[in-house]
Amino acid sequence: MKLGLIGLGKMGLSLAENAMDHNHEIVGYDLNKDFVDKAVAAGAEGADSLEDMVAKLPSPKIVWVMVPAGKPTDSTIESLSTLLGKGDILIDGGNSYYKDSLRHNEILKAKGIDFFDCGTSGGMEGARSHGNFMIGGDNKEAFETIRPLYDDIAEKDGYLYTGRAASGHYLKMVHNGIEYGEMQAIAEGFEVLEASDFDYDNEAVAKVWSHGSVIRGWLMELAEEQFAKDPELEKIAGRMHASGEGQWTVQEGLDSHVPTPVIALALMMRYRSMQDDTFTGKVVSALRNGFGGHAMDKAGK
Numbered sequence: 001m002k003l004g005l006i007g008l009g010k011m012g013l014s015l016a017e018n019a020m021d022h023n024h025e026i027v028g029y030d031l032n033k034d035f036v037d038k039a040v041a042a043g044a045e046g047a048d049s050l051e052d053m054v055a056k057l058p059s060p061k062i063v064w065v066m067v068p069a070g071k072p073t074d075s076t077i078e079s080l081s082t083l084l085g086k087g088d089i090l091i092d093g094g095n096s097y098y099k100d101s102l103r104h105n106e107i108l109k110a111k112g113i114d115f116f117d118c119g120t121s122g123g124m125e126g127a128r129s130h131g132n133f134m135i136g137g138d139n140k141e142a143f144e145t146i147r148p149l150y151d152d153i154a155e156k157d158g159y160l161y162t163g164r165a166a167s168g169h170y171l172k173m174v175h176n177g178i179e180y181g182e183m184q185a186i187a188e189g190f191e192v193l194e195a196s197d198f199d200y201d202n203e204a205v206a207k208v209w210s211h212g213s214v215i216r217g218w219l220m221e222l223a224e225e226q227f228a229k230d231p232e233l234e235k236i237a238g239r240m241h242a243s244g245e246g247q248w249t250v251q252e253g254l255d256s257h258v259p260t261p262v263i264a265l266a267l268m269m270r271y272r273s274m275q276d277d278t279f280t281g282k283v284v285s286a287l288r289n290g291f292g293g294h295a296m297d298k299a300g301k
Contacts, residue, residue: 001149002027004053005044006076007066007094008035010293011120014127015066015093015153017042021129022152029053050076054083061088062146064118069096069244077104086112089142093118093133097248098170105138105165114142115165119172122155123291130155134175136168137161170252177249177263184266186219187283194232194279203227222290223283230286237297238281240270240288 002025005016013035016026020043028039029047040046047053054061061084065076073096080090090113092101101117108115116137126132131154137143143161150159162168193200206224210216230236246267253260273281277299288294 001025001062001146002058003062003064003149004029004047004057005039005064005066006030006050006053008032008039009066010124011093011127012066013039013042014124015064015120015131016044018128018131018153019149020044024149024152027053027056050079050083054080059087060145061085062091063089064091064093066093066120069094069100073100073104077107081107081111081113084108084111084113087114089114089116089146091116091118091135091146092169093120095119095172095176095243095245096169097244098166098173101136101166101169109138114139116143116146117166117169119168119175121172121175122158124293125291126155129153131158133159134168134171135159135161136163136165136170138165173245173248173252176243176245177260180246180249180266180270181262182219183284183287184262184269184280186215186223186287187280190223190283191279202231218291219287222287226283226286226290233279233282233286235299236282236285237299238273238276238278238285239297240273240281240284241294242267242270246270 004027005012006029008016008028008030016028016039020026026044027047028036028044029050030036036046045056047056063080065073067073067076073092073094084090090108092104096117105115114137116135119134121132133150133154162171190202193205203224206220206227210220210224246263250260250264250267285296289296
């Protein structure tokens with residue numbers, strides 16, 4: 001399969017390399033030419049504009065957008081709506097708000113372009129190999145065209161076609177809300193240990209909890225890795241930046257009259273961390289860096 005990929009940063013380039021490992025052809029475009037050059041060095045065909053990228057694709061043209069949510073995605077999809085045509089396929093693999101995806105679907109549907117909103121999980125490691133994807137889109141038959149791509153780049157049983165447009169991004173939104181709560185619980189636990197009279201080795205604790213315990217999992221493995229680099233996380237500030245998906249999940253809970261106290265409190269703690277430095281904040285910041293390469297603020301700044 002030959003497809004265009006827009007956005008060749010830490011996630012986009014990894015996805016491109018994953019797809020090329022499975023003999024898919026990538027035409028890559030990014031506003032940053034250095035990113036395009038990296039993709040070309042990895043085996044992709046480069047493009048110097050959206051028009052150039054689309055022109056290099058066979059029909060039906062398949063384009064995967066991997067740019068930041070909000071205005072960058074809006075402008076990219078608006079431009080592609082004039083470059084793609086009936087029967088072409090556009091995938092938004094970013095963390096777009098599901099209501100934006102509903103709007104994007106209407107814009108593209110009017111022109112006969114099939115839109116798929118793809119929630120992408122697993123961080124950089126998952127993007128590079130064995131990813132996790134939640135895919136919404138109105139045209140189930142069109143999904144069969146791109147299913148072989150997901151068969152190749154996802155972990156076994158690691159993708160789900162969820163039906164109606166925007167359902168993929170809605171599912172990823174709730175997934176990220178759960179992630180907020182899980183990371184907050186892990187971080188609070190380590191802060192209790194930090195405040196105790198006992199001399200715990202945080203890396204060793206994370207390691208033992210990763211092997212056979214009820215709370216074992218990838219986040220605990222990431223905790224072990226981060227404590228190995230910085231045992232007391234002294235090099236980073238305890239500020240936990242929020243991408244917005246936790247807020248959206250809480251808002252959906254409020255609108256649906258569904259209580260989400262754990263996710264809501266985890267979100268509030270992220271806001272609090274922007275005011276005061278906490279060990280809880282350090283742990284969550286380190287975990288986010290571990291799975292997604294998210295920036296960590298340095299201590300003292």
